[in-house]
Amino acid sequence: GAGVSQSPSNKVTEKGKDVELRCDPISGHTALYWYRQSLGQGLEFLIYFQGNSAPDKSGLPSDRFSAERTGGSVSTLTIQRTQQEDSAVYLCASSLAGGGSANEQYFGPGTRLTVT
Amino acid sequence: QQQVKQSPQSLIVQKGGISIINCAYENTAFDYFPWYQQFPGKGPALLIAIRPDVSEKKEGRFTISFNKSAKQFSLHIMDSQPGDSATYFCAAKAPNAGKSTFGDGTTLTVKP
Structure with missing residues (x-):
């Protein structure tokens, strides 16, 4: 079946503009994660959705970052008033469930964001 | 505070050799330790994972070694x-x- 898809694959924006990044998880996966990967760095957790529970927003770096998950499926990560330090690859992942330790996360290919 | 420390940052190995990558953790509540492989332009993909009730797990050419007392895995x-x-x-x-x-x-x- 189809894996996790993300769009756009690349996004170049000017400093100060708002951007929206989209993630389509694997069908049936109730858990969805957003991570940020800066050049040469590891994965930085941003936000986690599990079913109808309140999302874990503990990784969002500032109030310019927000995310929604509509209908328990598609998610949108929004970055307002983008800054150059926001430039990174934004990765989305989904899993069957989030609470159990061994629920494998399947990653999408990422959106490469460049803020000029 | 970095909870999972990985080393080395980069590694060069000759074909046929053994590659070893180490990680150390701090949070003793962790109970699932996966390794992911990422190719350029792709998202990470699960390679192999281990739970702390075993000291080693092997899948083909890939092996995880786990040392619970030292809070390290490789x-x-x-x-x-x-x-x-x-x-x-x-x-x-x-x-x-x-x-x-x-x-x-x-x-x-x-x-x-």
Whole structure:
């Protein structure tokens, strides 16, 4: 079946503009994660959705970052008033469930964001 | 405070050699330790994972060694091949925690 898809694959924006990044998880996966990967760095957790529970927003770096998950499926990560330090690859992942330790996360290919 | 420390940052190995990547963690509540492989332009993909009730897990040429008392775990790639050239991430997850905590990654280059 189809894996996790993300769009756009690349996004170049000017400093100060708002951007929206989209993630389509694997069908049936109730858990969805957003991570940020800066050049040469590891994965930085941003936000986690599990079913109808309140999302874990503990990784969002500032109030310019927000995310929604509509209908328990598609998610949108929004970055307002983008800054150059926001430039990174934004990765989305989904899993069957989030609470159990061994629920494998399947990653999408990422959106490469460049803020000029 | 970095909860999962990974080393080395980069590694060059000759074809047929053994690649070893190490990770150390701090949170004793972690109970699931996966390794991910990431090729350029792709998202990470699960390679192999271990729970702390075993000291070793092997899948083909890939082995995880786990030392609970030292809070360390490592990935061994036997008979390394050029196709193994990628970035490898260790991670750790606690029970009932949605997020995984990742190491900073190791870029492996296997020379033919």
